[in-house]
Amino acid sequence: MVKKRENQDFVLSLLQERKGDAMYDGGKIIPGLVIFVGLMTYPIWSGNAGTTPKPVKPTGHEKCVKHKEFMRTSHMVLLNEWRDEVVRDGNREQIHIGDKVYDKSLQNGCMHCHTSKKKFCDECHNYTAVKPYCWECHIQPKETI
């Protein structure tokens, strides 16, 4: 107990001693820090977050199976649901949007409209640095370019 008390006192005294001291090279360090933080946060405050992804939209199809905002954030959830329904429950009920019919399938559904993995999937996946392993088994459409 006594020992602990002594230790605390020692640390406190050290802190108090340092308190009044000037910062060595403060004139360089502080502007340096400001510049560093400024540079690091540049994409945030400037609104320039690099080249934003521009996935190519399919032609001839106005509406996706879900609305754009949902697909942007949660298409993988939908794909997982489809997978379970089709593979496990054998529920292959097609989706009717307007006068168009879609299969619940990545390879035989989504990619029939979004005919280029490069110009659609990869655009955002590269930007957000995610590597989904769909294509290790599913066959991507032939890239035309």
Add this chain to the structure above:
Amino acid sequence: MDKKRRDFLKIAGLSAIAGVAAPTALNTLFKGEVIASDHGGGHGAEPQGQGHAKIEVPTGKRFGMVIDVNKFHRYEGLAEKCTNACHSIHNVPKFTDPKVELKWIWKEPYEHAFTEHSHYKKNDELHNMPFMVMCNHCDAAPCVRVCPTQATFKNKDGMVLMDFHRCIGCRFCMAACPYGSRSFNWSDPRGKDKDGKPLIAKENTKFPTRTRGVVEKCNFCAERIAVGQEPACVEACGATKAMIFGDLNDAHSEISQVLKKQYTIQRKPALGTKPSVFYII
């Protein structure tokens, strides 16, 4: 003092019994509920008790196959035609090394296909007959029981299917299957062979490939049945009717009619796996 000790022993004994019995009693109580929610819960993918799949009693359909070996014997090349049809439609890569090859349906001699049957002094012709072997879509499938991830499961139509997404490549199912119906992807099926030729000669873009470390087998063409087509091998047999596919539980189906009239045998019936594939010899 004496009395106290006896009381203590009694209480200790009773609590020990209660301690052992309570979990079992609670389990029995709750079991009904668990199974009920399983049925209502939609996805079969949810883990069930101890990671073992529950094998459902066939309700409704149970698909099966009758294979007429005489016809395969008579029509030369039919066996290869069936194998090619199946393997090309399902993107099964062609390895030449038998140690790593992948097979969904293939030809075996009588000795290999029917190991439980007597081979002693059988007629010469039998030994020359090509027996097409494939997954038996067993009614009491051991592969389903052992799969720790439920990647292998029994669907509502009695087909033993695989969800390749879930397969972790542990190969328990291969050890459990008494028929060797399953193959393992030792290397990338999209790779090339020694001569630089792709292992999958021409990809069927409607069906996925597999990846290294995944098990595969005949899926009774579940993806074709769902859209009203015949299994690819049955289609390849065409008018020869060397293979007949249908619902074993429907007394009026073609397969049931054939089974009623013809003498058929199954592979390793004594194991109790209840195969759904029958052979006319």
